[in-house]
Amino acid sequence: MAPVPLAEAVPLVEATGVSKRFGSTVALADARLTVLPGESHALVGRNGAGKSTLVNVLTGIFPPDTGEVWFDGEPAPKAGDRDGWRAKVACVYQKSTIIPELTVAENLFINRQPATRGVIGWKRMRREAAELLSTWDVQVDPSVAAGELNVQDRQFVEIARALSFGARFIILDEPTAQLDNAEIERLFTRMRSLQDSGVTFLFISHHLQEVYEVCQTVTVFRDARWIATEPVADLPRGALVEAMTGEAADLGRTTGHREPVTADVRLAVTGLSDGAYEDVSLDVRRGEVVGLAGSSASGKIELAEALVGLRRPGGGTATLDGRPVPFGDVRKAMSAGIGFVPRDRHGQGLVAGLSVGENATMTIADRLGPFGIISPRRLREAARTSIKGLDIKTQGPEQPVNGLSGGNQQKVVMARALAVEPRLLVLINPTAGVDVKSKEALLAVVDEIRQGGTSVIIISDELDDLRPCDRVLVFFHGRITAEHAAGWNDHDLVASIEGVSS
Ligand SMILES: Nc1ncnc2c1ncn2[C@@H]1O[C@H](COP(=O)(O)OP(=O)(O)OP(=O)(O)O)[C@@H](O)[C@H]1O
Numbered sequence: 001m002a003p004v005p006l007a008e009a010v011p012l013v014e015a016t017g018v019s020k021r022f023g024s025t026v027a028l029a030d031a032r033l034t035v036l037p038g039e040s041h042a043l044v045g046r047n048g049a050g051k052s053t054l055v056n057v058l059t060g061i062f063p064p065d066t067g068e069v070w071f072d073g074e075p076a077p078k079a080g081d082r083d084g085w086r087a088k089v090a091c092v093y094q095k096s097t098i099i100p101e102l103t104v105a106e107n108l109f110i111n112r113q114p115a116t117r118g119v120i121g122w123k124r125m126r127r128e129a130a131e132l133l134s135t136w137d138v139q140v141d142p143s144v145a146a147g148e149l150n151v152q153d154r155q156f157v158e159i160a161r162a163l164s165f166g167a168r169f170i171i172l173d174e175p176t177a178q179l180d181n182a183e184i185e186r187l188f189t190r191m192r193s194l195q196d197s198g199v200t201f202l203f204i205s206h207h208l209q210e211v212y213e214v215c216q217t218v219t220v221f222r223d224a225r226w227i228a229t230e231p232v233a234d235l236p237r238g239a240l241v242e243a244m245t246g247e248a249a250d251l252g253r254t255t256g257h258r259e260p261v262t263a264d265v266r267l268a269v270t271g272l273s274d275g276a277y278e279d280v281s282l283d284v285r286r287g288e289v290v291g292l293a294g295s296s297a298s299g300k301i302e303l304a305e306a307l308v309g310l311r312r313p314g315g316g317t318a319t320l321d322g323r324p325v326p327f328g329d330v331r332k333a334m335s336a337g338i339g340f341v342p343r344d345r346h347g348q349g350l351v352a353g354l355s356v357g358e359n360a361t362m363t364i365a366d367r368l369g370p371f372g373i374i375s376p377r378r379l380r381e382a383a384r385t386s387i388k389g390l391d392i393k394t395q396g397p398e399q400p401v402n403g404l405s406g407g408n409q410q411k412v413v414m415a416r417a418l419a420v421e422p423r424l425l426v427l428i429n430p431t432a433g434v435d436v437k438s439k440e441a442l443l444a445v446v447d448e449i450r451q452g453g454t455s456v457i458i459i460s461d462e463l464d465d466l467r468p469c470d471r472v473l474v475f476f477h478g479r480i481t482a483e484h485a486a487g488w489n490d491h492d493l494v495a496s497i498e499g500v501s502s
Pocket of ligand 1: 022025026027045046047048049050051052053054405406407
């Protein structure tokens with residue numbers, strides 16, 4: 001749906017002169033946003049640009065220090081007027097706000113159960129929930145526990161809940177981060193049909209191709225400030241990246257043809273099977289970079305997790321430089337020269353209470369002092385080397401890791417993987433939730449270490465992550481069904497990921 005020209009429409013949302021500080025940090029400085037009714041409007045910016053802070057202001061979570069917010073030409077509800085805010089706007093966050101132990105119906109009607117003379121009518125509640133879900137075409141059983149829903153259904157339920165409060169402005173905060181390609185397409189189809197029924201979206205994503213696919217307008221924030229608002233169709237990708245980074249863009253998108261790597265085989269996998277994948281065989285040579293692509297249920301992640309010691313497959317073998325890969329034992333896998341970036345940096349990657357230095361060197365603690373006693377000086381030295389090498393923006397090795405932005409946290413996870421001086425580096429969704437500049441820095445590591453003979457396996461749902469690969473193997477229903485040599489085009493790769501021949 002094309003946006004109505006600015007001059008003719010009253011903005012559905014307008015924020016002007018918005019400033020917000022946290023101590024000495026300026027999170028927003030004279031920022032602004034204008035969203036027109038019926039559009040899908042992208043909000044993009046590097047980690048720390050101020051997007052989440054603006055969302056908190058737009059949803060009434062906290063007031064700005066200065067500035068105003070208007071909905072449909074009227075001033076925003078007063079601070080603390082929860083019902084007033086809920087009728088205007090809702091945000092679907094990456095982390096669910098749904099209570100997993102309650103049913104879908106209870107989640108939809110929490111704190112507003114249909115009651116007759118104070119008695120909650122459970123039957124009526126289920127019926128009304130079913131009606132609500134069917135109004136918005138959400139095919140979910142209202143009586144199941146919400147915790148059993150997959151990420152996509154959970155998002156659809158949260159959207160339906162927001163609409164049931166009367167809000168017609170929905171903020172989606174990195175909604176595709178945990179979805180596979182087919183699910184992303186379903187989300188976009190749903191967004192388009194809701195747009196047709198008058199819903200307006202603010203769409204926050206670090207995946208710029210999605211902005212081009214589903215949004216009509218884009219606003220760029222940089223360093224707490226509004227930089228630009230443009231129709232998506234008028235803004236080439238290079239100009240968008242430039243607006244986000246303030247530098248001329250180097251998109252690194254060329255996936256040129258490469259000579260096949262002919263060095264010795266370093267990793268040999270033969271007939272590996274698990275519940276999630278079946279009879280998988282593959283080789284990775286010294287200095288070779290191999291990508292594994294496929295939908296989230298394709299088995300690619302489970303295979304990668306077996307190689308790094310997080311799982312024990314049911315059958316088959318894998319050897320690294322001729323020695324068996326120690327399945328089911330992360331510590332032994334590291335000693336064998338296997339470093340990895342796990343799929344979930346919060347759950348599996350970082351220890352929140354520890355410093356940047358402790359996190360970055362955790363994998364080599366035994367090398368930093370005798371008898372497992374870590375020398376603080378050697379820890380600091382090792383950490384400083386990592387901080388410099390990966391250009392981690394931090395106050396220093398002692399800073400708690402939770403104080404860093406997403407992109408910098410991911411660099412700490414990468415530093416930890418590199419500290420073991422791996423012969424095989426396995427990267428699982430290495431750039432999830434990180435901004436475009438940090439992505440470049442993380443992927444540049446791959447090119448650097450392959451020169452030294454390290455083999456790399458990259459598992460990712462993002463095509464950009466797969467561009468450094470010499471070849472990409474596609475998993476479909478637990479088997480390798482296609483191989484694409486460097487020089488592949490996006491369309492062919494996506495077609496084999498989806499299981500359709502192009
Ligand atoms: N509660 C807080 N206390 C202190 N500083 C904060 C707080 N919330 C945000 N900041 C700081 O404000 C700045 C803007 O952060 P914000 O989270 O809004 O950025 P963002 O664009 O959403 O980043 P990301 O893409 O990583 O989510 C950052 O420097 C951040 O560290």
